Amino acid sequence: MIPKGFQFSGVRCGLKNRKNDIGIIVCDEIYPAAGVFTTNQFRASCVDYSRQSLSLGTLKSVLVNSGNANCATGSQGERNTVRMAELAAEAFSIEGPIAVASTGIIGQQLDMTKVEKGIHMATKHLSLDPKPFMEAILTTDLVEKWSAVSNINPTSVTNPKNPNGFTAGEASVYGVCKGSGMIAPNMATMLGFIVTDLDLSHLDTDSLLKSCCDQSFNSLTVDGDTSTNDMVILIASGKSGVKPDLSLAATMIQAVCVDLAKQVARDGEGATKLIEVRVKHATDSKKIARTIADSPLVKTAMFGCDPNWGRIIAAAGRSGVPFDVNCVRLELEMNGDTYLLFEKGQPASFDPSRVSAALKADEIIIHLDCGGASESTIYTCDFGYGYVRINAEYHT
């Protein structure tokens, strides 16, 4: 189930108050790899460093620390990023490009004594088990987030959370991630690391990662804010010997990415439910879906179990995308049942108390048909007292 060709380590060196805070993936060899990075102009030096490491389309290792984002730390911070990679190269005898990712508080220099100690400790715990690494990338996350699919037959791409449904296959994709909103200066960065033993070229990993991120992590919003340190990396060892059809590889990698993105949304700060916004439109369904998913009014209505079609339609209406309101159809789906709220420019006849009761579900799908065949999905969460509590009472 864990793809062949990778070893993992995770240890605690004291950058966080508890749990592991230094993690590393060491590849058996240099493998094809790709990365996608935050578009925020205010970004940590590790983002630029890792982009540079990937310039030849390969990686030998990924080093991560949590507890300190090493962002807004000036030239000292840049030197510390380079030093982290050097320390890992020395300690693990790595000859090849190393990506570096940091997450945690910003504006403070890394304690390099702790980092160095952690990297050396990590050499003693290298294994095939990714769990200590998974723990080492978390900050404010309430739960660990991982996902895996096995077997290149797409009919057996199964939900890893259901062990009985899992079929060990010829090749696997395994991913871990962290993120539950953006808390700055303790930024809960979105980090994702996906490894596979499929045999893929660098160009394949690059195009697959971009398209899969587009449908998953880039279709995810907790509070509309993006972090300074966001990074998703895909490494393909080829050790399964399986050279897949690209659409099969995309199916597997996307299944992992979407599952991880949903886990992030569900673990959103203060979230009580996962919301999928699915919009149909001729040309710009994603922009409409994102406007709805970012609307605090929609998110508070979902928190309050309020079938408030007006907020959803009005958010779509201000998205800047043209459509004919008189052709719009809005349905909510909970536990497999759909409820029609609005069609042809007017509210449908529905029982608000019945829909409100159904909205207590922990997963809500908003279906908005604005006319058109292209459909986009955005994953988000509701917006309740918990979000305010976490974000107002967390102090610098």
Next chain:
Amino acid sequence: MIPKGFQFSGVRCGLKNRKNDIGIIVCDEIYPAAGVFTTNQFRASCVDYSRQSLSLGTLKSVLVNSGNANCATGSQGERNTVRMAELAAEAFSIEGPIAVASTGIIGQQLDMTKVEKGIHMATKHLSLDPKPFMEAILTTDLVEKWSAVSNINPTSVTNPKNPNGFTAGEASVYGVCKGSGMIAPNMATMLGFIVTDLDLSHLDTDSLLKSCCDQSFNSLTVDGDTSTNDMVILIASGKSGVKPDLSLAATMIQAVCVDLAKQVARDGEGATKLIEVRVKHATDSKKIARTIADSPLVKTAMFGCDPNWGRIIAAAGRSGVPFDVNCVRLELEMNGDTYLLFEKGQPASFDPSRVSAALKADEIIIHLDCGGASESTIYTCDFGYGYVRINAEYHT
């Protein structure tokens, strides 16, 4: 202080549970006028109707109801908007264009029997006092919102909230507005009605209203959502006989609009403080300011009195506007004191507990200098438990 040439009326006909819900401004003659309207594609028929009424650049009257937005009500709703204007024309013997504005719940047909009764009642209460009209335009607003300036000497443009500072002048601008966020389906639409006895042409009113709205109501955000019924109207009677220099007229009208916009932000749903976001940038300061003002993370930090520079800088960084983070300077201003939080790519040395104490002020100015001479201001409010309470517990 109330501009010459206008009469007002406001009565209760039962569209709302309490307070006046039908209001009218009747001009002594047909006057030059202009309007700005919501850009939301999902809009009420009164928006299109009033835009049409203003097609010759004049108005004789403005009729407003609260308690029902007459939006998402189909062709029956369109007929009811026309009928409202007809009823007002008959009852008040109005020959000339009439603007119609509605605000309140959406998706329900207006009770035209009540509206007709209200319009007839309103004929008996026409007076020079705008207060009953002001009350008739409110929905979820906690406070009435009005502002006025008098005297065309800009040095005597005074704060109307300080009666001692007010100097009756040759000409006046008087405005009322409503809005405290967008609650749909009971949408707390932004409505603004500004009257003046300055002598202005239609072209003047049009350009003045557009530029003043740009600096005030269009620089205002409570939750990023815009309503289906938003409308601001300016009418100039000319009855003062004063034909002002346009820049003086702009100063007066803008003073009223900015004061009203700040009142709306301060009365934002669940707001405990007014936040002004002032950004300097070479080309696109407004886009940066709006991204900061719409950030739930920034707004919750301000609610929590947290000098969280990371959230402000990161919001600027994701605005899509290029700037050099190493040249950015961030200060907070409370009660006339400024606190430097960030400069040259790194946090400044400041005492968090001292700044946090200062953030208890009910007015906060965020100064972000991204390099460049153009400055934009966006008005908003903080984001606390009250917002969630109002928006999650209000039910359709």
